[in-house]
Amino acid sequence: MQETSLILNKYEEDFDSISSNNPKWSSDLRNKAMDTFREIGFPVRRKGNEKWKYTNARPIASVEYSSAKFEKIDSDDIKLIAPWHESWINLLFVNGHYQETFSDNLSTNIQISNMASDDLAVNLTSNVGGIMDYSDDGFAALNTAFMSDGPIITVPEGENSGIVINLIFYNQGLSDTVNYPRVLITTGGNSTVNVIENYVGGSGDQTFTNSVSEIYVGEDATVNHYRLMNETDDTYDVGYGRVRIDTNGTFNSRSFFRGCGIGRYDLNVSIEGENASCDLQGLYFTNGAQHMDNFINIDHVRPNCQSNLFYKGILAGRSRAVFGGTVLVRKEAQKTDSIQSDKNLILSPHAEVDSKPALFIYADDVKCAHGATAGNIDADTVFYMRSRGIDLEAASRLIIYGFAGEIIDTVEIPELRSYLAESFLNSLPSHRFEF
Amino acid sequence: MADQKVISRQTGVEDTQYKWGFEFDIESEVAPKGLNEGTVRFISAKKKEPDWLLKWRLKAFEHWVDQGDDASPKWAKLNFEDIDFQDIIYYAAPKSSDDAPKSLDDVDPEILEAFDKLGIPLHEQEKLSGVAIDAVLDSVSVATTYQDMLKEAGVIFCPISEAVQKYPDLVQKYLGSVVPYSDNFYATLNSAVFSDGSFCYVPPGVRCPIELMTYFRINEADSGQFERTLIIADEGSYVSYLEGCTAPMRKSHQLHAAVVELVALKDAEIKYSTLQNWYPGDKNGEGGVYNFVTKRGAARGENSKISWTQVETGSAITWKYPSVILQGDNSVGEFYSVALVNNYQQADTGTKMIHIGKNTKSTIIAKGISAGKAQSTYRGQVSILPGADNARNFTQCDSLLIGDECGAHTVPYIEVRNPTAKMGHEATTSKVNDDQLFYLQQRGIDLEESNYMIINGFCRGIFKELPFEFAMEASQLLRVSLEGTVG
Amino acid sequence: MSNFEKLIEIKNLHVSVAETEILKGINLSIGEGEVHAIMGPNGSGKSTLANVIAGRPGYSVTSGDIVYKGDSILKVAPEIRARAGIFLAFQYPVELPGVRTWQFLKAAIDAIRKGNGQEELKIRDFDKLLEEKRQLMEMDPDLVRRSVNEGFSGGEKKRNEILQLALLDPSLALLDETDSGLDIDALRIVSHGVNIFKSPEKSILIVTHYQRILDYITPDYVHVLVDGKIVRSGDSSLAMELEEKGYDWVKDGAGEEVHP
């Protein structure tokens, strides 16, 4: 293992080399973030580190990466490994750098610009980095210091065309490289937007994807956010979603994990307006030696809001899944209605699930509940199916499909739903339960 | 009402909610304030301990010093000022106990009278209640009742200091075997300075004929209490053990850092019940006991069972996780808890169930009630290890909030490493149901009583796990602790 | 005609669960086209018998045999028994979260057809068949789209069992307390479903606690099971007698064992 100081030097070098290319508006932000990173480093402490209790960041932190360079690739290849549709706005980023849009002249009122371009109005400065608080988080600070290209999606008031924006972050898999995707979505009043974020690719020796998405849900606005992780096992991925919801706003998140070596998605939703709600659902299927950590915080700041947190996991091989869900209800957040649940299906004697569904409640007039389950399939369930002539393997399959389908079925974009149904379900193991 | 029954601690002091807050006027012998190797040696010498025990204490002390004050656990949801470990008296004993009493007749009448005042009449106890009591005042055990009956059954129940002299093999074999001296900051401290506590051994096949009880009392100002309890249920035996605690009202905080170890061998069962009512501090959060306790049971043998029931209403700070290590195949662990906090109290309490053996089963039912400006946290871990085929866990945590200035938190840790396991965790948080309140009020019951009835109902499932007398006492404690929380 | 004498023959069947003997020597034969009823107090072993015939894991057959269509089936997997025509309507139908009723039924019918060397049913044909049976059982059309039994009322679950019976068209139907928990309308619908199924080629074993359902489906034979043994057998009048006199009447071997 490398000395940490050596690794940090590498980031210093990288930082010096990129700073001349970056747009001026971002230099303050980057410098501050770099200072923070220097100060706190990576969250590798094991003892008493509740945020990283079940995930050891050391393997991720101890590789000497350099920033991945742009290399143009054939966008037709991408269509094979990520969902794509001609009616969507499809944007491709290779190694963290914008390549092209492969949609034909779709007209939309939604403004999409690249944060690396210099001609952005200065007022953007206040928006990028405005939601992600990196002050106590080394990985988020790192992304903020190093982010390069990234879509800034601005949805105007009243925009309700239902168009889908499909962001594909492709990691080409150049050995020992890191890429820093960054997204900002801002919605005006009474608007709706659908965004898919895909993290795909990887291969070759150790690569690292370190992403941050900032999302602001305006008054009466709805953001439907989909996030797919489907990278190869030699990839590490630490991603952040930071969401603020204003009055009457709705944030729907669907997160799907199929791959990467060590993955973590840290999603933090702050409900800051009254009568707002969020519905966060996820499905993780871990296999081989994969490790996936879903770390989710919901912060109820204002009264009369709802949150639903519902994740499901299927664990095979020697994999490990971590679910850390925390719902915080602040003193002012009376009449909060919050449900949280994490259900796990463990298919292998060598897999492990660690689930920590926590509640912190400071308001009395609330309805909050959480639950977690883990285990194999109920023997009675399997017998019921067998007594109808369905064999063990088919029964197992039906049950696993049904289990996963509960989340996939909630995807409201039909093309994405069938993509997920196909790609997810086909990758599920044909398992035999031993009864 | 039966509130004046045997174990009630009602006294003449009526002007405050905490009715056990008076001080005994008993002459004490105390060690000088502060902790160093000399203190450890002093305590050991006082107890005329064998060499192995002194060495064990010193190892613990060394470990405690090496890790530094920083090693105290920070993960609990508790806010309190740093404890100055040099500002505590580590040994205080009633003077008269220097030559330990052989029987109740030798016990200083002043002490008997003092316990009488607490509602623990040690003399009458023998005639009345069918509960054998070991009374521990500050650092030492002052009286153990019902010795004859226990002797007949072959049950050993005595102060641990006495057990060290009389049954050194048993003590040496099991002390630290469940909670090693290096386990955690407070357990390490306890291992170095523990003063007294109860020891119990139930021989094979014996069903202990009466309930065993230890009654703990901190009396001395600035003193800490570091008792150590060790209970061993040998093959096929059964014992039910109760523990009650109070302390006088003091402006400063007193530290209580106990360790309890339980060992259940094949087919044995231990039922351990606690009513914790240490002084919680006053309405403004001044004073009160800091209660940092390590309790753990090893369900070592096949088909063994360990059941913890606790009603926690006292202490300014409670940090306590009675746990079960389910080693034996088919062993069972249970945890039933009511934690009520009011004013500025803080409780971070729960359990750990570690499933190691096959077909092991655990049940966790925890009820938290928060009022005033208090914070209560359930923190519980369920681990199902790879070898624990067909392990089962069911956890239910419910919290009630009274008023909008308190907090109720639930932090479960679920670790499953076996696909044949089945575990389910459910938790809810709410306030007292308005419809229920209205229903009762509409039938003419006043708000406070209605509230009490509903909360008592909320806790009933736990209370019913307690021995009858204790259940009455628990209801009573609940009523007193809830006073003034509504209206 | 078939090359076996009786559709199913249960011979001196002893069954234990976790070392406790529950069935203590059952002898029972059911011929084609016959309707048998097994009655008995709670805990007497009725469900155990039905489950053991269907091959539910967890029971150990310590001695005796079950011969179905001429072959012993003790070692046969439950799905193979199902494909051979044994159907169990569960006393407590199982909920299958996320598994849609449609998908489940299609999988079952195809598995059974394949087992019999038939092709999978075309979706259109299946839908037609399903719709027909759904109407027969007067089920809400929506139920078919929902997860199997999830959130169904007790009565809906039981009707769903008979819908499956109608759809899968087995040779032997084991109905375990299909009547319990049903209101009078549901009982009528369920009985109607069973009566439509009933034919000279089909055999039925009705397990019940009450005589009620036997008013709708007349059994050829009635057996009384007490404490793991058939203590009395007779014709349908035995059921009436039981209803009047209660089970105490036949307990303690008061009744004489009769083999039909």
Ligand SMILES: Nc1ncnc2c1ncn2[C@@H]1O[C@H](COP(=O)(O)OP(=O)(O)O)[C@@H](O)[C@H]1O
């Ligand atoms: N899986 C099982 N585990 C333990 N005991 C069982 C099991 N199944 C049945 N039994 C016991 O066997 C006896 C018969 O049960 P059952 O067949 O369900 O009776 P019935 O259907 O006649 O009411 C009962 O005492 C029941 O408790």
Ligand SMILES: [Mg+2]
């Ligand atoms: Mg039955």
